[in-house]
Amino acid sequence: MVSQVLQRQSGTLQPAMPEALFNEYVSLIQNEVAQEIADELCDTVRRELTDAELTDAAAVRASFRTHLAQYVPIAPDSMLVTPTDGRPFTIALVGPTGVGKTTTVAKLAAAFKLRHNKRVGLITTDTYRIAAVDQLRTYANIIGLPLKVALSPDEMLEACQSLANCDVILIDTAGRSPNDSARLDEIRDFAKAANPHEVHLVLSSTCSEQALMRTIERFSTVQTDRVIFTKTDEAVSLGVLINVMRKAGKELSFITTGQEVPDHIEAGSPDRLAALVLGEKG
Ligand SMILES: Nc1nc2c(ncn2[C@@H]2O[C@H](COP(=O)(O)OP(=O)(O)OP(=O)(O)O)[C@@H](O)[C@H]2O)c(=O)[nH]1
Ligand SMILES: [Mg+2]
Numbered sequence: 626m627v628s629q630v631l632q633r634q635s636g637t638l639q640p641a642m643p644e645a646l647f648n649e650y651v652s653l654i655q656n657e658v659a660q661e662i663a664d665e666l667c668d669t670v671r672r673e674l675t676d677a678e679l680t681d682a683a684a685v686r687a688s689f690r691t692h693l694a695q696y697v698p699i700a701p702d703s704m705l706v707t708p709t710d711g712r713p714f715t716i717a718l719v720g721p722t723g724v725g726k727t728t729t730v731a732k733l734a735a736a737f738k739l740r741h742n743k744r745v746g747l748i749t750t751d752t753y754r755i756a757a758v759d760q761l762r763t764y765a766n767i768i769g770l771p772l773k774v775a776l777s778p779d780e781m782l783e784a785c786q787s788l789a790n791c792d793v794i795l796i797d798t799a800g801r802s803p804n805d806s807a808r809l810d811e812i813r814d815f816a817k818a819a820n821p822h823e824v825h826l827v828l829s830s831t832c833s834e835q836a837l838m839r840t841i842e843r844f845s846t847v848q849t850d851r852v853i854f855t856k857t858d859e860a861v862s863l864g865v866l867i868n869v870m871r872k873a874g875k876e877l878s879f880i881t882t883g884q885e886v887p888d889h890i891e892a893g894s895p896d897r898l899a900a901l902v903l904g905e906k907g
Contacts, residue, residue, distance in 0.1 A: 645685040646671060649903065653689075656902050657834075658864035662871065666692050689903060694895030696867050700851045700876035702892045703733075704741055708822050713746070715785065715794045715819055719812050719847050720827035721840055722800030725855035725881055727757070729827060730797040731764035733879075735887030737793045738768055746788030747772045750781065750815050751799035761797055764886065778818035785819055796821065803843035813847045825851045825878050828869075830860035837869045851878040858883045863901045870898075 642650065646667060653663040670688045671679065678684040708714045716733070718726045730747065737743040747765050749772065751757035758774055765772040771791075773784035781796075788794050796819055801808040816824055826849040828837055841852075852875045854866055870877055880897070883889035891897060 642667070642671075643676075643679040643685075645682040646679055648682070649685055649689045652904055653693075653864065653902070656862040656864035656904065657868075658693075658902060659868045659871075662696060662867060686903065690896060690899045693867065693899040693902060697870045697893070697895045697898050698876045699893045699895055700878040703823060703878060704736060704892065706822070712822075713785075713788060713791045713794045715796065715821040716823045716825065717796035717798060717816055717819060717821040718825050718827050718853070719798050719816070719844060719849060720800065721803055721829075724800065724827045724829040726800060726827045727751070727760050727764075727797050728884065728886060729853060729855060729879070729881055729890065730761065730795050731768070731886045732881065732888075732890040734764065734770055734793075734795050735768050736890065737795075738770065739887065743792040744790065745770050745793045745795065746791035747795050747797065748775055748781065748784045748788070748819070749773075749797040750775050750812075751797060752776055753799040757799065775815065778814045781815050781818040794819075803840045806846075809843060809846050816847055823851060823878075824849045825853045826875070827853045827855060830854045830857045830863060830866060830880075832865075834865040834868050837865065838872065841869070841873050841875070849875065851876050853877075853879045853881065855881040857881065857901060858889075863898070866898060867902055 650663055650667050666689060669692050673688055674684060703716060706714060718730055720726055734745050734747060738745045747761060747770055749758055749761045762772055775781040775784045785794060798812050801812060826844055857863060857880050877893035879890055879893055881890045
Protein backbone atom coordinates (compact mmCIF):
# COMPACT_ATOMS: atom_id res chain seq x y z
CA MET A 626 0.00 0.00 0.00
CA VAL A 627 2.76 2.42 0.98
CA SER A 628 4.66 1.61 -2.19
CA GLN A 629 1.54 2.31 -4.24
CA VAL A 630 1.27 5.65 -2.52
CA LEU A 631 4.90 6.41 -3.24
CA GLN A 632 4.42 5.39 -6.82
CA ARG A 633 1.52 7.78 -7.20
CA GLN A 634 3.41 10.49 -5.45
CA SER A 635 6.35 10.25 -7.81
CA GLY A 636 3.97 10.06 -10.80
CA THR A 637 1.49 12.84 -10.21
CA LEU A 638 2.22 14.94 -7.17
CA GLN A 639 5.36 16.87 -8.05
CA PRO A 640 7.43 18.13 -6.38
CA ALA A 641 7.73 15.47 -3.64
CA MET A 642 5.16 15.73 -0.88
CA PRO A 643 6.33 17.30 2.39
CA GLU A 644 6.60 14.66 5.10
CA ALA A 645 3.74 15.92 7.28
CA LEU A 646 1.40 15.94 4.30
CA PHE A 647 2.57 12.54 3.19
CA ASN A 648 1.95 11.08 6.67
CA GLU A 649 -1.67 12.28 6.66
CA TYR A 650 -2.13 10.99 3.14
CA VAL A 651 -0.94 7.54 4.22
CA SER A 652 -3.28 7.75 7.24
CA LEU A 653 -6.24 8.42 4.97
CA ILE A 654 -5.36 5.59 2.61
CA GLN A 655 -4.77 3.21 5.55
CA ASN A 656 -8.19 4.17 6.86
CA GLU A 657 -9.65 3.30 3.46
CA VAL A 658 -10.64 6.80 2.45
CA ALA A 659 -11.16 6.65 -1.33
CA GLN A 660 -8.03 7.53 -3.21
CA GLU A 661 -9.70 10.32 -5.17
CA ILE A 662 -10.85 11.94 -1.91
CA ALA A 663 -7.37 11.56 -0.39
CA ASP A 664 -5.83 13.09 -3.54
CA GLU A 665 -8.28 15.98 -3.56
CA LEU A 666 -7.61 16.65 0.10
CA CYS A 667 -3.87 16.60 -0.36
CA ASP A 668 -4.09 19.04 -3.24
CA THR A 669 -6.36 21.35 -1.28
CA VAL A 670 -4.18 21.34 1.84
CA ARG A 671 -1.05 21.82 -0.24
CA ARG A 672 -2.57 24.83 -2.00
CA GLU A 673 -3.88 26.32 1.24
CA LEU A 674 -0.79 26.14 3.44
CA THR A 675 2.51 27.98 3.06
CA ASP A 676 5.74 26.00 2.66
CA ALA A 677 6.56 26.64 6.32
CA GLU A 678 3.13 25.46 7.48
CA LEU A 679 3.47 22.32 5.39
CA THR A 680 6.40 21.27 7.56
CA ASP A 681 4.27 21.70 10.72
CA ALA A 682 2.42 18.44 11.47
CA ALA A 683 -0.20 20.17 13.67
CA ALA A 684 -1.04 22.76 11.00
CA VAL A 685 -1.30 20.06 8.34
CA ARG A 686 -3.57 17.93 10.57
CA ALA A 687 -5.82 20.92 11.33
CA SER A 688 -6.18 21.73 7.65
CA PHE A 689 -6.96 18.07 6.76
CA ARG A 690 -9.54 17.97 9.50
CA THR A 691 -11.34 21.09 8.25
CA HIS A 692 -11.43 19.95 4.64
CA LEU A 693 -12.32 16.33 5.36
CA ALA A 694 -15.30 17.61 7.33
CA GLN A 695 -16.72 19.10 4.15
CA TYR A 696 -17.40 15.64 2.73
CA VAL A 697 -19.94 14.74 5.40
CA PRO A 698 -23.27 16.60 5.41
CA ILE A 699 -24.57 16.88 8.97
CA ALA A 700 -28.24 16.79 9.95
CA PRO A 701 -29.62 19.37 12.38
CA ASP A 702 -29.35 17.94 15.91
CA SER A 703 -32.59 15.96 16.51
CA MET A 704 -32.32 16.69 20.23
CA LEU A 705 -32.98 20.36 19.53
CA VAL A 706 -35.83 20.05 17.00
CA THR A 707 -39.39 21.07 17.88
CA PRO A 708 -41.97 20.19 15.23
CA THR A 709 -44.40 22.88 14.20
CA ASP A 710 -47.34 20.60 13.35
CA GLY A 711 -48.43 20.05 16.95
CA ARG A 712 -47.70 16.32 16.90
CA PRO A 713 -45.11 14.63 19.12
CA PHE A 714 -41.71 14.75 17.45
CA THR A 715 -41.70 11.31 15.85
CA ILE A 716 -38.48 9.52 14.92
CA ALA A 717 -38.21 6.04 13.40
CA LEU A 718 -35.06 3.95 13.15
CA VAL A 719 -34.77 1.41 10.35
CA GLY A 720 -31.92 -0.72 9.09
CA PRO A 721 -30.42 -4.15 8.59
CA THR A 722 -30.33 -6.81 11.33
CA GLY A 723 -28.16 -6.41 14.38
CA VAL A 724 -26.74 -2.97 13.59
CA GLY A 725 -27.82 -1.48 16.94
CA LYS A 726 -31.28 0.02 16.28
CA THR A 727 -32.86 -0.98 19.60
CA THR A 728 -29.80 0.04 21.60
CA THR A 729 -29.72 3.38 19.78
CA VAL A 730 -33.45 3.94 20.43
CA ALA A 731 -32.73 3.38 24.13
CA LYS A 732 -29.79 5.82 24.03
CA LEU A 733 -31.90 8.47 22.27
CA ALA A 734 -34.82 7.91 24.64
CA ALA A 735 -32.56 8.36 27.66
CA ALA A 736 -30.99 11.49 26.18
CA PHE A 737 -34.37 13.07 25.35
CA LYS A 738 -35.74 12.31 28.78
CA LEU A 739 -32.77 12.79 31.08
CA ARG A 740 -30.85 15.54 29.31
CA HIS A 741 -33.70 17.43 27.65
CA ASN A 742 -36.59 16.74 30.05
CA LYS A 743 -38.91 15.52 27.29
CA ARG A 744 -41.86 13.20 27.76
CA VAL A 745 -40.86 10.23 25.62
CA GLY A 746 -42.93 7.30 24.34
CA LEU A 747 -41.59 4.20 22.60
CA ILE A 748 -43.16 2.03 19.92
CA THR A 749 -41.73 -1.19 18.57
CA THR A 750 -42.84 -3.13 15.53
CA ASP A 751 -40.36 -5.92 16.18
CA THR A 752 -42.44 -8.93 17.06
CA TYR A 753 -40.39 -10.98 14.63
CA ARG A 754 -37.31 -11.80 16.64
CA ILE A 755 -37.68 -13.74 19.89
CA ALA A 756 -37.44 -11.44 22.95
CA ALA A 757 -37.12 -8.30 20.82
CA VAL A 758 -40.04 -6.63 22.65
CA ASP A 759 -38.58 -7.63 26.02
CA GLN A 760 -35.26 -6.04 25.07
CA LEU A 761 -36.89 -2.64 24.50
CA ARG A 762 -39.30 -3.12 27.42
CA THR A 763 -36.35 -3.58 29.76
CA TYR A 764 -34.93 -0.23 28.67
CA ALA A 765 -38.40 1.38 28.84
CA ASN A 766 -38.83 0.16 32.43
CA ILE A 767 -35.37 1.31 33.52
CA ILE A 768 -35.79 4.77 31.99
CA GLY A 769 -39.48 4.92 33.01
CA LEU A 770 -41.18 5.24 29.62
CA PRO A 771 -44.40 3.92 28.09
CA LEU A 772 -43.92 1.28 25.40
CA LYS A 773 -46.47 0.27 22.76
CA VAL A 774 -46.21 -2.71 20.44
CA ALA A 775 -47.60 -2.34 16.92
CA LEU A 776 -48.33 -5.49 14.93
CA SER A 777 -49.71 -3.73 11.86
CA PRO A 778 -49.78 -0.26 10.29
CA ASP A 779 -53.25 0.26 11.82
CA GLU A 780 -51.88 -0.55 15.25
CA MET A 781 -48.99 1.84 14.58
CA LEU A 782 -51.48 4.63 14.00
CA GLU A 783 -53.30 3.72 17.23
CA ALA A 784 -50.02 3.54 19.16
CA CYS A 785 -49.02 7.01 17.92
CA GLN A 786 -52.43 8.39 18.90
CA SER A 787 -52.21 6.84 22.35
CA LEU A 788 -48.84 8.57 22.87
CA ALA A 789 -50.13 11.93 21.65
CA ASN A 790 -49.39 13.54 25.03
CA CYS A 791 -45.65 12.81 24.65
CA ASP A 792 -43.13 15.33 23.33
CA VAL A 793 -41.18 12.67 21.50
CA ILE A 794 -42.08 9.26 20.05
CA LEU A 795 -39.25 6.89 19.14
CA ILE A 796 -40.06 3.95 16.89
CA ASP A 797 -37.91 0.82 16.81
CA THR A 798 -38.36 -1.51 13.85
CA ALA A 799 -37.36 -5.10 13.13
CA GLY A 800 -33.98 -5.55 11.46
CA ARG A 801 -34.41 -6.50 7.84
CA SER A 802 -32.08 -7.94 5.26
CA PRO A 803 -31.52 -5.49 2.43
CA ASN A 804 -32.26 -8.44 0.10
CA ASP A 805 -35.76 -9.05 1.45
CA SER A 806 -38.04 -6.78 -0.60
CA ALA A 807 -41.28 -7.93 1.04
CA ARG A 808 -39.99 -7.14 4.54
CA LEU A 809 -38.67 -3.78 3.37
CA ASP A 810 -42.15 -2.95 2.02
CA GLU A 811 -43.55 -3.86 5.44
CA ILE A 812 -41.25 -1.32 7.13
CA ARG A 813 -42.32 1.28 4.57
CA ASP A 814 -46.01 0.63 5.42
CA PHE A 815 -45.36 0.93 9.16
CA ALA A 816 -43.42 4.13 8.55
CA LYS A 817 -46.20 5.58 6.40
CA ALA A 818 -48.74 4.94 9.17
CA ALA A 819 -46.57 6.68 11.77
CA ASN A 820 -45.74 9.57 9.42
CA PRO A 821 -42.50 10.28 11.31
CA HIS A 822 -40.76 13.63 11.15
CA GLU A 823 -37.44 11.84 10.77
CA VAL A 824 -36.45 8.37 9.60
CA HIS A 825 -32.87 7.45 10.40
CA LEU A 826 -31.20 4.63 8.53
CA VAL A 827 -28.95 2.82 10.99
CA LEU A 828 -25.73 1.47 9.49
CA SER A 829 -22.87 -0.36 11.11
CA SER A 830 -19.42 1.15 10.66
CA THR A 831 -18.01 -2.37 10.54
CA CYS A 832 -19.52 -3.08 7.09
CA SER A 833 -17.75 -2.75 3.77
CA GLU A 834 -18.42 0.24 1.55
CA GLN A 835 -20.08 -2.02 -0.99
CA ALA A 836 -22.43 -3.50 1.61
CA LEU A 837 -23.27 -0.06 2.99
CA MET A 838 -24.04 1.37 -0.46
CA ARG A 839 -26.23 -1.61 -1.27
CA THR A 840 -28.09 -1.24 2.03
CA ILE A 841 -28.69 2.46 1.36
CA GLU A 842 -29.97 1.67 -2.10
CA ARG A 843 -32.26 -1.16 -0.95
CA PHE A 844 -33.67 0.83 1.97
CA SER A 845 -34.54 3.68 -0.38
CA THR A 846 -38.08 2.24 -0.59
CA VAL A 847 -38.43 3.55 2.95
CA GLN A 848 -37.99 7.32 2.87
CA THR A 849 -34.83 7.88 4.91
CA ASP A 850 -32.85 11.05 4.81
CA ARG A 851 -30.52 10.61 7.75
CA VAL A 852 -27.89 8.08 8.64
CA ILE A 853 -26.74 6.88 12.06
CA PHE A 854 -23.39 5.11 12.07
CA THR A 855 -23.09 2.61 14.91
CA LYS A 856 -20.15 0.65 16.29
CA THR A 857 -17.43 3.15 15.41
CA ASP A 858 -15.55 1.57 18.33
CA GLU A 859 -15.46 -1.78 16.53
CA ALA A 860 -14.54 -0.60 13.05
CA VAL A 861 -11.04 -1.39 11.83
CA SER A 862 -11.03 1.69 9.63
CA LEU A 863 -13.53 4.48 9.27
CA GLY A 864 -12.69 5.91 5.86
CA VAL A 865 -15.65 4.10 4.32
CA LEU A 866 -17.96 6.38 6.27
CA ILE A 867 -16.55 9.39 4.46
CA ASN A 868 -16.77 7.59 1.11
CA VAL A 869 -20.33 6.47 1.78
CA MET A 870 -21.59 9.80 3.12
CA ARG A 871 -20.15 11.55 0.12
CA LYS A 872 -22.00 9.26 -2.29
CA ALA A 873 -25.21 8.67 -0.37
CA GLY A 874 -26.77 12.12 -0.50
CA LYS A 875 -27.93 11.76 3.11
CA GLU A 876 -27.11 13.60 6.27
CA LEU A 877 -25.28 12.13 9.24
CA SER A 878 -27.35 12.42 12.42
CA PHE A 879 -25.57 10.40 15.13
CA ILE A 880 -22.65 8.09 15.66
CA THR A 881 -22.60 5.47 18.38
CA THR A 882 -19.34 4.55 19.95
CA GLY A 883 -20.03 1.55 22.19
CA GLN A 884 -22.64 -0.66 23.84
CA GLU A 885 -23.33 1.45 26.90
CA VAL A 886 -26.76 3.02 27.24
CA PRO A 887 -27.08 5.99 27.43
CA ASP A 888 -23.51 7.24 27.11
CA HIS A 889 -22.19 5.85 23.87
CA ILE A 890 -23.91 8.18 21.41
CA GLU A 891 -22.89 11.53 19.92
CA ALA A 892 -24.60 13.93 17.55
CA GLY A 893 -22.93 13.72 14.16
CA SER A 894 -20.07 16.10 13.82
CA PRO A 895 -17.83 16.35 10.80
CA ASP A 896 -14.93 17.25 13.06
CA ARG A 897 -15.40 14.12 15.12
CA LEU A 898 -15.73 11.92 12.07
CA ALA A 899 -12.65 13.51 10.56
CA ALA A 900 -10.76 12.86 13.79
CA LEU A 901 -11.88 9.22 13.72
CA VAL A 902 -10.80 8.84 10.12
CA LEU A 903 -7.44 10.40 10.82
CA GLY A 904 -6.94 7.86 13.56
CA GLU A 905 -7.73 9.88 16.70
CA LYS A 906 -10.04 7.35 18.32
CA GLY A 907 -10.23 8.94 21.78
N1 LIG B 1 -19.52 -2.14 20.00
C1 LIG B 1 -20.73 -1.64 19.83
N2 LIG B 1 -21.80 -2.45 19.94
C2 LIG B 1 -23.02 -1.91 19.77
C3 LIG B 1 -23.21 -0.53 19.47
N3 LIG B 1 -24.55 -0.33 19.33
C4 LIG B 1 -25.14 -1.52 19.56
N4 LIG B 1 -24.23 -2.48 19.82
C5 LIG B 1 -24.43 -3.89 20.11
O1 LIG B 1 -24.90 -4.53 18.94
C6 LIG B 1 -25.72 -5.65 19.31
C7 LIG B 1 -27.04 -5.55 18.57
O2 LIG B 1 -27.73 -4.40 19.06
P1 LIG B 1 -29.30 -4.21 18.89
O3 LIG B 1 -29.62 -2.87 19.41
O4 LIG B 1 -30.05 -5.37 19.46
O5 LIG B 1 -29.38 -4.25 17.31
P2 LIG B 1 -30.71 -4.19 16.42
O6 LIG B 1 -30.35 -3.43 15.19
O7 LIG B 1 -31.84 -3.69 17.22
O8 LIG B 1 -30.90 -5.75 16.10
P3 LIG B 1 -32.21 -6.44 15.43
O9 LIG B 1 -33.40 -5.82 16.09
O10 LIG B 1 -32.04 -7.90 15.72
O11 LIG B 1 -32.13 -6.14 13.97
C8 LIG B 1 -25.86 -5.58 20.82
O12 LIG B 1 -24.93 -6.46 21.38
C9 LIG B 1 -25.50 -4.14 21.16
O13 LIG B 1 -24.98 -3.99 22.47
C10 LIG B 1 -22.05 0.31 19.36
O14 LIG B 1 -22.10 1.51 19.09
N5 LIG B 1 -20.85 -0.31 19.56
MG1 LIG C 1 -33.71 -4.50 17.59
